Amino acid sequence: MVNRLRSDDWYEGADRNAYIHRAWMRRGNPDDALDGSRPQIAIANTASDLTPCNAHLDEVAESVKAGIWAAGGVPYNLPVVSLGETQVKPTAMLWRNMAAMAMEEMFRANPIDGVVLLGGCDKTIPALLMAASSVDIPAIVVPGGPMITGHFRGEALGCGTDVWRLSEEVRAGTLSNEQFLRSESSMIRSKGHCNTMGTASTMAVVAEALGMTIPGFAGTPAPDARLLSMSHDTGRLIVEMIRSDRKPSDIMTKDAFLNAIVAVAAVGGSTNSVVHLLAIAGRLGIDLTLDDFDAAGAGVPVMANLQPSGRFLMDDLYRAGGVLGLLAQIKDMLKPAPITVTGVPLVEYLDDRPVYDDTVILPRDAPLMEDAGITVLRGNLAPRGALIKPAAATPELLQHTGPAVVFDSIEDMRDRIDDPALDVTADSVLVLRGCGPRGYPGMPEVGNMPIPKRLLEQGVRDMVRISDARMSGTAYGTVILHAAPEAAAGGPLAFVRTGDIITIDVESRTLNMAVSDEELQSRSQSPISEAAYAAPVRGWEKLYVDHVMQADTGADLDFLVGGSGSKVSRESH
Known part of the structure; x- marks a missing residue:
């Protein structure tokens, strides 16, 4: 049990500094609010009217506050950077690291003993977890929940x-x-984030599989009264976590990350989860690599019949037994040791978990797909790896050979994709470059390029598409993403030419073009591509481009990897 609180460094004592800290924070709170007997708890709140999926989190924060007071803590609303996936341009991913950095600094700078992390929309839960991991004070996630159908x-x-x-x-x-x-x-029928198994829902599942939510919380619909009840319980639990000094590093172990990878595969989750899990692990100093995704996800069946891979939506998953009901079907594939925020291992919550609708949570012997975890492809087109989500792909295209049709930028693709003169067939492989972390910048969600209109009119609904970009977790198709190194970093994607023969073989995990190493080395980059690469001269965008790492390591900034702990570097007033 912890006797002395971190906040005592601000409030304890009879000197002038302690006086200032206490006096300015009284504001009608009870006399014992700052006497060292009550933990001081921030509610890191990503509510914003410009993040519509998180707009309801102010209401959720009130339930968390009530729970903290009830358990003997003192709650404080802490608005933090909020990223609305559907609103900010060019892409919310450009600011994930900025949000995480700002959150980290605020968690460290303020007199708090623990933090409740309120997120929902795609980048908010990853940024919150990255920040909490770097500071490593007791923390717990409240996922804002999906909208109803x-x-x-x-x-x-x-x-x-x-x-x-x-x-x-x-x-x-x-x-x-x-x-x-x-x-x-x-x-959009109600408050909450996307109701498919897109990135927002996937990251809620990830938070639960990592052990960072009250078990059973992920997937609770945003309008459901039980979300507020569990938010109240979360407020109570964070007080106990502080008393027990149960921190993110105690919960999010390497095995917990392997469990999260299994969970993502089982729900048919978003490829975006890969860059987020890699970044969170990096903040904790955990050696997580693409090889871990390939190994841990191999053989995991897709148990969730959810869009975009399947038929149903998130409120169907909740009524059918929820995330825990689904994970119970694959309990044998999970590591038994990792604990949750309660201090109890996740697997102990899976015993006797019922499934109420086996058309939504499918039987173990009749999954949506037998082996459809996110697959890592490697070859001379992506020596450090590229990703594909087989559950969202056309099975017949998982082994395919065809000629490349190359686009040098997003703008180039949009200008030419529907050009009647474009030399393209259903067998072509669409290639888009200049969309990686550094190139655009921010790695936008444009990897699921539109099918050329001429082919759509012929009945074509899927083609092999390859890029250094990302894809929305709500999207689908035979789309190969996150090719590393990206074109702007000199990766092979920069040297592909229209007409080069490309072969994808998901079963053998290979992605190659029929071009010799000697020929590749003799080629120069397209001037159109080079002219389109980001070249910022100031502000966050320049800092990002100068320091962002590649997708295969999580696209964090190189100087943010690892944690700095909770100690404030200097004292001043």
């Missing part, structure tokens, strides 16, 4: 996934633009 023409709509699907039908001429726009008012 909207409907259009009597059919359920999957956020994001059906945007991609319906917009392609418009381009194919099978859906009118008027009908497409009518679906807009039905897409």
Whole structure:
């Protein structure tokens, strides 16, 4: 048990500095609020009207506050950087590291003994976990939860996934633009984040599999009253965690990360989880690599029949038994030792967990796919690895050979993709470069390039696509992503030419082009590509481009890897 609190460094004593710290924080709180008997707890709140998926977190914070008071702590709302995936340009990923850095500094600088992490939209939970890992004071996640399902023409709509699907039908001429726009008012039915197994839902699952939520919390729909009840319980639990000095480094061990990889595979989760898990592990000093994703995810069946891989949506998963009900089906594949925020191992919460609808959480002997964890491909096109999500791909394209059609930038792709003169067939391999962490910058979600309109009109709905970009977790298709090194860092993607023959073989985990090493070394980069690479001269964007690492290590900044602990470097007042 911890006797002395970290906040005592601010509030303990009779000198002028302690006086100032206490006097300015009284504000009507009880006399014992700052006497060293009550833990001081920040609620790191990513609520923002410009992050619509997190807009309800102020309400959630009030339930957390009530729980903290009830357990004897003192809560403080701490607004932190909020990133709205659907709103900020060019991509929220450009600011994930900035948000994590700002959060880390605020957690360290303030008189707090622990922190409750309120997130939901894609980058908010990763940034919060990165920051908490670097400071390593007791911390716990409250996932904001998915929205409930909207409907259009009597059919359920999957956020994001059906945007991609319906917009392609418009381009194919099978859906009118008027009908497409009518679906807009039905897409977002309630508060909460995307209701598919996109990045937001995946990162909530990751937080639970890592042990950083109250078990059973992930996937609770945002409008569900039980989300507020569990938020209250979280407020109570963080007080106990501080008393027991249970920190992120105690919970998020290497085995916990391996469990998270298994969980992502089992739910058919987003490829974005890879860069986030790598970055979080890096903050903790854990040696997690792409090889761990390949090894831990191998043989894991997809148990969740959820869009974009399957049929149902997140509120269906919750009624069917939730994340714990699903993980119970693959308990034997999880490491038994890692604990949760409660101090109890995750696997102990999986005993006798029922499944109420086996069309949503599929039986172990009849999964959506037998072996569809995120797969790492390597070869002369991506020597440090590239990713594919087989569960979202067309099975017939998982082994494919075809000629490259190369686009030198996002703008180049958008200008030419529907050009009737574009020399492209269904067998072509679309290649997009200049979209990695450094190149764009921020690694935008453009890897799921649109199918050329001419091919859509012929009935083509999927093609092999390769890039150094990311893809929305709500998207689907035979899309190879995160090719490392990226083109802007001199990776082989920079030297591919239209017409080069590319072979993808997911079973053998290879990605190659039929170009010799000698020929590759003799080639120069496309002037169009080089001209499109980011070249910022000031601000965060310049800091990012100068210091961002490659996707295969998590795309964190090189000087942020590892933690700095909770001690404030200098004392002054």
